[in-house]
Amino acid sequence: MIQLKNVSKIYRTKNGEISAVNDVNLSINKGEIFGIIGYSGAGKSTLIRLLNGLEKPTDGTVEVNGQLISSITGNKLRVARQKISMIFQHFNLLWSRTVADNIAFPLEIAGIAKTERDKKVKELIDLVGLSGRENAYPSQLSGGQKQRVGIARALANNPEVLLCDEATSALDPETTDSILELLLDINKRLGLTIVLITHEMHVIKKICNRVAVMEAGRVVEQGEVLQVFQNPQADITKNFVHQITGSKESQGSIEQILINYPTGRIVKLTFVGQKTEQPVISKLIKQFNVEVNIVHGNISQTTSGPYGTLLIQIDGDAQNVQNALAFLETNEIQTEVIEHA
Numbered sequence: 193m194i195q196l197k198n199v200s201k202i203y204r205t206k207n208g209e210i211s212a213v214n215d216v217n218l219s220i221n222k223g224e225i226f227g228i229i230g231y232s233g234a235g236k237s238t239l240i241r242l243l244n245g246l247e248k249p250t251d252g253t254v255e256v257n258g259q260l261i262s263s264i265t266g267n268k269l270r271v272a273r274q275k276i277s278m279i280f281q282h283f284n285l286l287w288s289r290t291v292a293d294n295i296a297f298p299l300e301i302a303g304i305a306k307t308e309r310d311k312k313v314k315e316l317i318d319l320v321g322l323s324g325r326e327n328a329y330p331s332q333l334s335g336g337q338k339q340r341v342g343i344a345r346a347l348a349n350n351p352e353v354l355l356c357d358e359a360t361s362a363l364d365p366e367t368t369d370s371i372l373e374l375l376l377d378i379n380k381r382l383g384l385t386i387v388l389i390t391h392e393m394h395v396i397k398k399i400c401n402r403v404a405v406m407e408a409g410r411v412v413e414q415g416e417v418l419q420v421f422q423n424p425q426a427d428i429t430k431n432f433v434h435q436i437t438g439s440k441e442s443q444g445s446i447e448q449i450l451i452n453y454p455t456g457r458i459v460k461l462t463f464v465g466q467k468t469e470q471p472v473i474s475k476l477i478k479q480f481n482v483e484v485n486i487v488h489g490n491i492s493q494t495t496s497g498p499y500g501t502l503l504i505q506i507d508g509d510a511q512n513v514q515n516a517l518a519f520l521e522t523n524e525i526q527t528e529v530i531e532h533a
C-alpha cells in the first residue's frame with residue numbers, strides 16, 4: 193500500500209542544510225497499523241508529510257495507494273490526497289462550526305449533495321461514538337471528543353490511508369486508550385491502513401502491528417512489534433521498550449538485591465505470546481530445588497499477544513542453579529543473567 197524507496201529530505205535554510213529524513217526505506221501493507229516512533233527532531237513529521245505529498249523528497253520515491261505521490265502535482269495530487277486523510281495532535285477543528293458541520297466540511301468541498309452529506313455525517317457520528325453531540329461546538333467538547341470529531345472528519349471521503357500525527361499526545365492516558373481503541377476498531381471494520389507517528393511506546397504496543405524506530409532522520413530498526421519488544425537492537429529502541437517494561441526503574445532493586453543476596457543469580461526472563469501463561473516459576477522450584485525471589489514483573493498486552501518481563505533471583509546449590517538456567521533456555525524464554533555492574 194505504501195512504499196518508500198531511498199527517501200531523503202534535506203531542508204535548505206539560511207543556516208545551512210538540515211537532513212530531516214535520510215535514506216529511508218519502508219514498505220507498509222494494506223490494512224495494517226504501522227507505527228513510527230522517535231524522539232523530537234527525529235524526522236517523523238517530515239516523513240508523514242512526505243506520505244501525503246505536503247513535502248517532496250530531495251531523493252527517492254514515495255508511492256501510496258498506487259500513486260507516485262513524490263512525483264505527481266496539481267489536480268492529480270489533489271485527487272490522490274482525498275484517499276490519504278490525517279488527524280492531528282491539536283485536532284485542527286473549525287471552531288465556529290458544530291460537530292456535524294466540521295464533519296460535513298470535506299464533503300462540502302468534494303461537492304457532495306446535502307441529503308447524501310447529512311446521511312454520511314450521521315453514519316460517521318455513530319461510528320465515532322458522538323451521537324447526541326452533533327450540534328455542540330468544539331469548545332464544548334473534551335479532548336477525546338474533539339479527536340473523535342477529527343477522526344470522523346478524516347473518514348468522510350472514505351480514505352484508504354489514515355495518517356495520525358501524534359494524535360493522542362495531548363490526551364490523558366485513559367482518553368488516549370479510548371481513542372486508540374477507536375482507531376483499532378476503525379482499522380478492523382473498514383480495513384483502513386493506518387500510519388501513526390508517536391514518541392510513546394505505549395501507543396505502538398497498544399495498536400500497531402509493525403513499528404519503525406527513527407533517530408536523526410534514519411530508520412534504525414523496524415519489525416513486528418512483539419519481536420522488537422523482545423529483542424530490541426538499537427540503544428534508542430531499548431530506551432523505548434523500557435518505557436513499557438519499566439525495567440529501568442527496577443535497576444535500583446537489582447542493585448539492592450545483588451547487595452542483599454550476594455549468592456545465586458539474578459535473571460531477567462522475557463516472555464512472548466503463549467509463553468507468558470506457562471507455570472515456569474513453579475516448575476523451576478519443584479524440578480530443580482532452587483529458591484526463587486521475584487524482584488520485578490510486568491506484562492503488557494499487544495495486538496499480537498502478551499509480552500512480559502520478570503526479574504528473579506535464583507538461589508541454591510550451584511549445580512541446581514545451573515540446571516535451572518539451562519531449563520529456562522530450553523523453554524524458549526529469553527533469559528539474561530544480570531551480573532554486578
Ligand SMILES: Nc1ncnc2c1ncn2[C@@H]1O[C@H](COP(=O)(O)OP(=O)(O)OP(=O)(O)O)[C@@H](O)[C@H]1O
Binds near residue numbers: 212230233
Ligand atoms: N520546514 C522546515 N524547514 C527547516 N527545517 C525543518 C523543517 N521542518 C523540519 N525541519 C527540521 O528537520 C528535523 C526533523 O524535524 P521533524 O519535525 O520532522 O521531526 P519530528 O521527529 O517530527 O519532531 P517533532 O515531534 O518535534 O516535530 C528537525 O531538525 C527540524 O528542525
